[in-house]
Amino acid sequence: MKSYLNKLFRFLAGPTGRAVLALVLVLIIGCVFNADGAFFKLGTHRDALRQASVYGILACGMTLVIITGGIDLSVGSVLALSAVCFALTSIHWGWPPWLSLPLCLLVGAACGALSGGLTAWFKIQPFVATLAMMVFARGLAKTASGGMKVSTAVQNPDGTYRYVDVPRIFRSIDSQLFGGDVWVVTVIFLLCAAITWIVLARHRLGRQWYAIGGNEEAARLSGVPVNMTKIYAYMACGLWAALAGICQAAQEQQGDPEAGAGYELTAIAIVVIGGTSLMGGRGGIGLTIVGTLTIGYLEKILSINAVPEASRLMLTGVIIVMAVLTQRRRRY
Numbered sequence: 001m002k003s004y005l006n007k008l009f010r011f012l013a014g015p016t017g018r019a020v021l022a023l024v025l026v027l028i029i030g031c032v033f034n035a036d037g038a039f040f041k042l043g044t045h046r047d048a049l050r051q052a053s054v055y056g057i058l059a060c061g062m063t064l065v066i067i068t069g070g071i072d073l074s075v076g077s078v079l080a081l082s083a084v085c086f087a088l089t090s091i092h093w094g095w096p097p098w099l100s101l102p103l104c105l106l107v108g109a110a111c112g113a114l115s116g117g118l119t120a121w122f123k124i125q126p127f128v129a130t131l132a133m134m135v136f137a138r139g140l141a142k143t144a145s146g147g148m149k150v151s152t153a154v155q156n157p158d159g160t161y162r163y164v165d166v167p168r169i170f171r172s173i174d175s176q177l178f179g180g181d182v183w184v185v186t187v188i189f190l191l192c193a194a195i196t197w198i199v200l201a202r203h204r205l206g207r208q209w210y211a212i213g214g215n216e217e218a219a220r221l222s223g224v225p226v227n228m229t230k231i232y233a234y235m236a237c238g239l240w241a242a243l244a245g246i247c248q249a250a251q252e253q254q255g256d257p258e259a260g261a262g263y264e265l266t267a268i269a270i271v272v273i274g275g276t277s278l279m280g281g282r283g284g285i286g287l288t289i290v291g292t293l294t295i296g297y298l299e300k301i302l303s304i305n306a307v308p309e310a311s312r313l314m315l316t317g318v319i320i321v322m323a324v325l326t327q328r329r330r331r332y
Contacts, residue, residue: 052296061237069280076260082245087255112238116231150255173250213280
């Protein structure tokens, strides 16, 4: 019996144990503060997963960057830029999905590549480089949209407006599968997580990201192309942010240049709660999924109990600090 308890304590002391424990505690809170039984309804869990999926897609890319020892503060702005591009090309310009989707993903990857290039080649701190990209991408989204939401109201040359139908690709992304029990965006998030896991666990690039995060100089001396490998991580992060923006636009049926504000904070919180070290070199996508569920359910519980948004933001900040302090205690 004592050996089993020791194993349990060692498990809970590790990153996986802490992440699972956080999720269990959140679920217990939901059972206690269930908003007159709303937490026990299937629709609540389905909607919680739908809401968390966009955050989860962002967190998949953020995991890659943080594993290399970096950070990306621009993912929320890149999401907004991608959402505006997707709405413009699909709704206003009538482009087919096989043109609009690759363009939006390319825009996100280009933003990530630029951030990575500033960090790798010009040796600008990731915080500063991605902060600059955050401001630039947000401004570009507002410029492209004219400072307004890109909706189904299309302006005519004479200044009047006409309304067009929502493109089929929007309805397809914002639809449900398996008898209405699972949203398509949730499936997209799981596919993103699976692809990210394969790259981290099975591809040379994943091993190189871990090596850079563990000891950049040692990785360089071992023959790892550090600069390009860093850029690839930021490109992947921008790519996933663009995909999250496409999903966000489909859910809202419009491209909002103000979308994604504060999402970078949520993505970082998910990754940290999942146990990925902010120092780099340690972590994984499986724990990021657990962190996504933790934040998603926490926000849903606060929502059904009518907790103000300001309180939710403060709670997210407290959670990040607690998760980082837990990592430091384990390190020392």
